[in-house]
Amino acid sequence: MVLTDAFVVLGAFFCAAALHGLSLAELISGLWQPLAPLVIVVSCGIFLGLYSSLIRYISLKTALRIAGVATLSVVLLSPINPVFDSAYYRLPVLLNFGLLLAAGLAFTRVAARQFFVRRADRDAQRMMIYGAGEAGVQVARALESDRRYRVLGFVDDNVDAVGKEILGLPVLGSHALAKEAPRRRITNIVLALPSISRTRRREIVAQLETLSLSVKTVPALQEILSGHARITEIRDIEIEDLLGREPVPPHEVLFRKSIAKKTVMVTGAGGSIGSELCRQILAVKPAQLILFETSEVALFEIEREFLRLRDPASDTEIHPVLGNMLDKRLVRHCIEHFGVDTLYHAAAFKHVPMVERNVRAGLRNNVLGTWNVAAAAYEYEIERFILVSTDKAVRPTNVMGATKRVAELIVQAMAERVRASGGPGCVFSMVRFGNVLGSSGSVVPYFREQIAEGGPVTVTHPDVTRYFMTIPEAAQLVIQAGAMASGGEVFVLDMGQPIRIADLAERMIRLAGYSVKSASSPEGDIEIVFTELRPGEKLYEELLHGEDVTPTAHPKIGCAHEQFLEWPTLEDLLTQMYDAALKHDARQIKSLLARVISEYAAAEQDHDVLGCAPYQAESDRFDLGYDDSGHRQASQAG
Incomplete structure (x- = not known):
């Protein structure tokens, strides 16, 4: 110069x-x-x-x-x-x-x-901002120095703003966007509307989906007010933003009842549901929070997060316990040492195809692990035990669903034992819900990855449907449902309407700014390919065995009392399952699951990676994390 x-x-x-x-x-x-x-x-x-x-x-x-x-x-x-x-x-x-x-x-x-x-600008993404309010102006100013984007104007539904200029940029009405977006060669649009409802957000996005624009958004108002995000942090709009419902404020009494100033233990604390349960529990300031997790990496990460987020004024003690719930002595020692009051059992193997190919591991974790933890809760008479269950436990067609149904039966039988004893005892209950958005192995991140790679997006069947719920909402409702229990209830969360997975894939493709390639649109960008149902997969899921659901104090939580097996009968079958697991006898395990659950019919074809024949070698007495005799004696004594 x-x-x-x-x-x-x-x-x-x-x-x-x-x-x-x-x-x-x-x-x-x-x-x-x-x-x-x-x-x-x-x-x-x-x-x-x-x-x-x-x-x-x-x-x-x-x-x-x-x-x-x-x-x-x-x-x-x-x-x-x-x-x-x-x-x-x-x-x-x-x-x-x-x-x-x-x-x-x-x-x-x-x-x-x-x-x-x-x-x-020749390489910049051409963008418009939806929302000509203060948030939109802040975003536009922030993007002035960002050479990746070129802001060409605002879009707003306020007729008083349409036709005016802000920062020298025109304000268009939403009705003009379909014409102006191609003319101005717009590729991206940012929703700068942090305080609008989910319903209104869905309406706007549905309008934008038809324009093949990449839709981005600023953080929600709650994130901004909590200090977790800034108004100028632009991110891709997630399908979770659209499928989630309007949040129902928690009932403070229910939310605090089983947590505040109590010692709370969460198994599977490093998982999707377990970690979110811990986040919400920590906010209520329990006396102690016990993070029980078998994965060292997950436990390290979740403890580090909580130590960083914990209120400095809080007296909550956080204790990470690295161990397996199959370790009977460790589970009992943990409950006794910390004096656990409330236990959320979220640890489970949940991926249907994986468990179908690893039958013994699914039984050990989902059935024997639940037996261990529930028996310890019964023995030490903790206040509450809440099992996190799944809709796949209803009329199961796969090993994972069957093992989760047996876990439910264990909890129901334990509740009946407490009732029969006439003493105070532990309040056992379970909460059943469908898929959660964004959890590990969920279809949403899987589709997102395929779209980022340019497709195709694979769906198992054109008619397959699933229920969806956000992880924070699911965790919040689990806490409140557990607080309402008196013993033996099956709490069912209101999951809304089921969603076709093919429709979900189409929406995610359009939200990313691409068009769907099909026979009617061969010039499209990304194709949806239908494969076939995986072993044990159902076309649709159910939440109840019957229609007998009674309302509760919370509008999103229903309650049902379902049939269960008496403890002596169930205990005998569990012992047989334990023996079959020691022998690695996948065929016998599936046969026993079918005896326990009349609706379950094992797949005709065996999918276990180790085959279904028993393993003939001598069993290791520490094979399941505790010795054989110790398990039997404890179960009979309990």
């Missing part, structure tokens, strides 16, 4: 002289006269930091520096006239020179900035 400024200085000085009728030939003949302002101006520019500013990021500060350079140059040049009696340095000439100099310096910088902006 120094060379450019040299021409600006000379031009301004010659023009100022010409405006006062002075001879330019005489000015040029006296070489020192045009060189003096050149040296003074450049020196002032260096002194005032004019050349330290990046051209593409010039601002009001740059304008003030230009004014300072022009003013200081005039002041420093003014003594030349009295000393050398030069008409070219009379005060009126210098004042005009100062004005022309300031205008020239500003013009060259604005022109240079526009050059860089135009060149960068």
